[in-house]
Amino acid sequence: MSWLTRSSFRHPYRSLLSVFILWKASLLLLAILTPGPGYDTSTTLFPWHKNTDETEGIVQSTSRLISTKLTRWDSIYFTEAARRGHLLEQEWAFSYAFSKFINLLACGFTNIGAIPYEFKHSALGIAISHAAHAISVVVLYRLACTLFPGAQGRKLAFIAAYLHIISPAGLFLSAPCTESTYSLLSFTGTLLFAQSFGARGVSISIKDSLLVLAGILYGLSTAVRGNGLLNGIVFFEEACRVLYSLTQGFSFAKFRRLVAVGLGGICTGLGFVLPQYIAYQHFCATHEDPSREWCHRTIPSIYSFVQDHYW
Known part of the structure; x- marks a missing residue:
C-alpha cells in the first residue's frame, strides 16, 4: 500500500495505464500460450482460423492467433453479425449496435x-474492447473524483x-464482446450526469445540456446492452426532484431542467426501442402475413421473444 500512496496517487493516469498494459499483456500471453482449441471449439469452423499462406508475416500471424483465441462463445455471434448482418x-440477442459499429470500421x-x-472483424472487435476498457478506467477515475472530492476521494x-x-x-473485457464498450458508455453518461450538478464555473444552461448528453450516452449503452435501460432510473429520480421543486415555486430554470431530464430519458429509451x-x-413489416408469433403481440419485442423461445 505504501507503493500506491507514494507513487500511484501522485501520477494516477500513468500508474493506471502501466497496470492496464501489464494486466492486458498477461491475459493475452496466457491466452496465446494456452494449448488446444479451448473450451469452445466453434472458432475452428471459421476458414480463417488456420494460416494457409506460408508468406504470412509475424504481425498477421499473431493477430490471427489472438483473434482465434479470443473469438469464443458470444464473440462468435458479434463478429459474424458484423461480417454478414443479423440474419x-x-x-438479435447480441447487440445490433455493437456489431454494426465493427462492420462500419471494417468497411x-x-x-x-x-x-x-479475413479475420478483420474479430481483430477490430478485440481492438475496440481494449480501447474501450482503457478509456473506461480513466472515466471511472474521473467519475469517482467528481463524486468524492478531496485527497481521500482521489485515493478511492x-x-x-x-x-x-x-x-x-x-x-471478456478483451474479447470482441460488449462489456467494455458498455462500461465506457455507461461510465461516461454517469460522469456527465454527475457534472450537471456540481461543475464549477459552468452556466446552468450548460449543466442542463450535460443531462441531454448523458441521456445520449445512456441510450448508446442501452443499444449495446439492453440492461443499460436501467440507467434511466437516475432521470426518473431527477424528474421527481424537479417536479417537487416546481410545487414550491415555478421558474424557467426549473422548467428547462425538467425538459432536459425528459429528453435524456427519451434518449435512453430510444437505445432500447x-x-x-x-x-x-426486417421480420414483420416486410411480409404481408408474417408467420412469427412475436410480430402479432401488443408489444412486439424481439428481445423478450428470443429469450423465451431460444433460451
Missing part, C-alpha cells in the same frame, strides 16, 4: 486498403479504477 432471430479500413485480413477513485482493470470479467424497431421492420 436469424436469435442473433472503412477496407476502403483505405488497411487490415486486409484510484482503487476503484484499479479494480476495474483487474475485473473478474477477465478476458430502435434496435427492436429495425428487427420488426
Whole structure:
C-alpha cells in the first residue's frame, strides 16, 4: 500500500495505464500460450482460423492467433453479425449496435486498403474492447473524483479504477464482446450526469445540456446492452426532484431542467426501442402475413421473444 500512496496517487493516469498494459499483456500471453482449441471449439469452423499462406508475416500471424483465441462463445455471434448482418432471430440477442459499429470500421479500413485480413472483424472487435476498457478506467477515475472530492476521494477513485482493470470479467473485457464498450458508455453518461450538478464555473444552461448528453450516452449503452435501460432510473429520480421543486415555486430554470431530464430519458429509451424497431421492420413489416408469433403481440419485442423461445 505504501507503493500506491507514494507513487500511484501522485501520477494516477500513468500508474493506471502501466497496470492496464501489464494486466492486458498477461491475459493475452496466457491466452496465446494456452494449448488446444479451448473450451469452445466453434472458432475452428471459421476458414480463417488456420494460416494457409506460408508468406504470412509475424504481425498477421499473431493477430490471427489472438483473434482465434479470443473469438469464443458470444464473440462468435458479434463478429459474424458484423461480417454478414443479423440474419436469424436469435442473433438479435447480441447487440445490433455493437456489431454494426465493427462492420462500419471494417468497411472503412477496407476502403483505405488497411487490415486486409479475413479475420478483420474479430481483430477490430478485440481492438475496440481494449480501447474501450482503457478509456473506461480513466472515466471511472474521473467519475469517482467528481463524486468524492478531496485527497481521500482521489485515493478511492484510484482503487476503484484499479479494480476495474483487474475485473473478474477477465478476458471478456478483451474479447470482441460488449462489456467494455458498455462500461465506457455507461461510465461516461454517469460522469456527465454527475457534472450537471456540481461543475464549477459552468452556466446552468450548460449543466442542463450535460443531462441531454448523458441521456445520449445512456441510450448508446442501452443499444449495446439492453440492461443499460436501467440507467434511466437516475432521470426518473431527477424528474421527481424537479417536479417537487416546481410545487414550491415555478421558474424557467426549473422548467428547462425538467425538459432536459425528459429528453435524456427519451434518449435512453430510444437505445432500447430502435434496435427492436429495425428487427420488426426486417421480420414483420416486410411480409404481408408474417408467420412469427412475436410480430402479432401488443408489444412486439424481439428481445423478450428470443429469450423465451431460444433460451
